[in-house]
Amino acid sequence: MEETIKCLIIGSGPAGYTAAIYTSRANLRPVLYEGIEPGGQLTTTTDVENFPGYPDGVSGQQMMADMRRQAERFGADIRIGTVTSADLSSRPFHVVIDGTTQIKAETLIIATGASAKYLGLPSETKFRGMGVSACATCDGFFYRKKDVAVVGGGDTACEEATYLASICRKVYMIVRKPHLRASKAMQERVFNTTNIEVMFNHNTAEVLGDESGVTGALLRCNDGKEVKIDIAGFFLAIGHHPNTELFADQLTLDAEGYIKTEAGTSKTNIEGVFAAGDVRDPHYRQAITAAASGCIAAIDCERFILSRAE
């Protein structure tokens, strides 16, 4: 087993990379494991236009590649691999990578992010990657001039529906309530887009398809009536769940599974374990807020290590 790592960072989105930049500059020699989606959720978006410092926008892929390079410039040890278990019962913490490699870490910064939710229908699983997607900006292009559906009534669903409407022939928004949850501005955008049809009070009963992929969806209205729509793409935009399964019985989580941190800090209920980014933030979920919380975690971690050394 290699010698105890001073600062282990799990996750490679803006939170993880920012934590790596700060902790490497503080000479904590951080090791960062990228996880199953190197670069995190931003690598599945197109342009990021609201991150300060990029007046012309930047692709999510490019931004993550830049953050990674910046962390490496200061000596962060960025490794391919996924943490498969972590024992936080005593320090140093015992962590297993890819089920085989055992490592010990003095401190831990958890920046494992959040993942898209799915409805849980077997037919949805069957056609995942064959018309079923949770990322319009990644996959919308495949449905140019075709009809598609977006499930959800939040800001993400509205954003994805308007994006798809610019590429596709028609977009159905399948909304389970009689109203949208999204901000007024996003709602207006949807209602002002002529090729979006919002189907309020509808749930998806089944995704329909054949060997070529998705061909339609069977919807059930809240009054019990069923309707079939013909679509080639079925996009989920019903929120995210935090990637905290590994720590569920060790860290204090909120009702939705997000890691709870001490107000104004990144400190979890276990000394030496810090959380940053979407894994602890159900509200803001922006690249800039994730990056900022990665910075906070790095500084909290550095102070913790210094306080131990005194």
Ligand code: NDP
């Ligand atoms: P939200 O949780 O805000 O919305 C999820 C939507 O999916 C709701 O309409 C919800 O319905 C619906 N939903 C959930 N589960 C199901 C289900 N099983 N079947 C059908 N529908 C379902 O998630 P978002 O990802 O939209 O947004 C998350 C956060 O990120 C929000 O704070 C949002 O404001 C923010 N955001 C901001 C953006 C911006 O400002 N540009 C862009 C994107 C997100 P119901 O309303 O009935 O619960």
